[in-house]
Amino acid sequence: MKENIGKYIKLEISGKKFFSGLLVDVGSDLWVVFNGFDYLYIPTIHIQNWQFLKQDEIDEITFSNEPTPIYNHNEEISLRKTLTSAKGIFTEIYVTSKQALHGYIISIMNNYFVFYSPIYKTMFISLSHLKWLIPYTNNQRPYGLNNSSLPVNPSNITFARSFEVQIEKLMGELIVFNIGENENVMGKIQAIKNNFVELITAKEEPVYLNLQHIKTVHMT
Template sequence: MNIYLNQPVSLTVSGSRVPLKGTLVELGSDILVLHNGTRLLYVPLVHLQQLTRCPASESGVGPPPDPPLEGTAEVSYRKVLMNAKGMFSELYIAGNPSVHGYVTSIMNDFFVFCSPLYRSLYVSMKHLKTLIPYGGENTPYALGQEKFPVHPMPATLARTFDQQLKKFEGEFIVLNLGEHPGKIGMLKSVSGSLIELVIADGTSTFIHLDHVKTIHKP
């Protein structure tokens, strides 16, 4: 894909209904950076279904701005997350609208995202589709620190996503931002790759861990 660096391209990304268009400004081993005319989008390569060149007239993109994240010798997914800590950002996760807030902690295979709407959101790294850092003095919904303070997590975090989920056994949780009522309920157990969730009518539903994108506690 290096032949398309600094060229207008069209990306088909998992979970996105329309292609992402812009200028391919950087390419790492597991992530790419696209300038869409307004902001820089960081897209993990694992979700790239197709990348093709498109006419410059279709991209509608001018010169890219200075990157909001600190430069590194080679861009990578984990480095991007580390550099985005504490910076107002927007996330896209498959099947859900975007979420605004701050990356606060990064573990082995998930990170914690502090959001005014969801508070502490635990996000599986393999399900993040796009990260858009805003930079500057922007804050979510123009909220000041007194309205939406960002603090490190007071509780001890597990190293992996499945271990973090297991910490919530016996508690009421919401999976995947509540996109489906069958993913809201009391977490009864985590056993291997299956979780048992007791939903609103009192029945149990079973979900494979690979399909859990996010966790939060209302």
């Protein structure tokens, strides 16, 4: 795929999302595309298909001032390296629920990362479900907030090494999974057994959620 660096492509991402732009770099598990405004860092696992753009499609792309990439072009890129480089940078990420999340990465663990959102506060995001990451350009702030509204250390929680153990640590807490995409992903964690989370809903009914399909977690 590296032979196509410098060519214009169109990609379909999991969730029926489409992007067009210049293929800037390809790593072992990550592609970088410049869409004319931003660098998009896209995990390879979520690229459903891609094709070359036709000339008239290329002509439709508007280019502004190219932002500075967050990684070293001289090194082999990867998702983990990119997430590490993005720590503390205001960033847009997309995981689920047809909505992007805006904030910044606090910490990167074995199979998830900790993200601070001004809307949802401290969140735990499964690495395997991250669809893309777009670092903000210089001087941008999510929701027009100033730095005093965006704490450097927003949580006193100690983070577990794995996503599954982090969820176990929230036993008995009221939480929201997958950004609350339906009423069956909000409630109190009662137990975790055989890769399923037992969640007690508002009506005190148990729902059993497959750990493999939990994409985000945040406390209410």
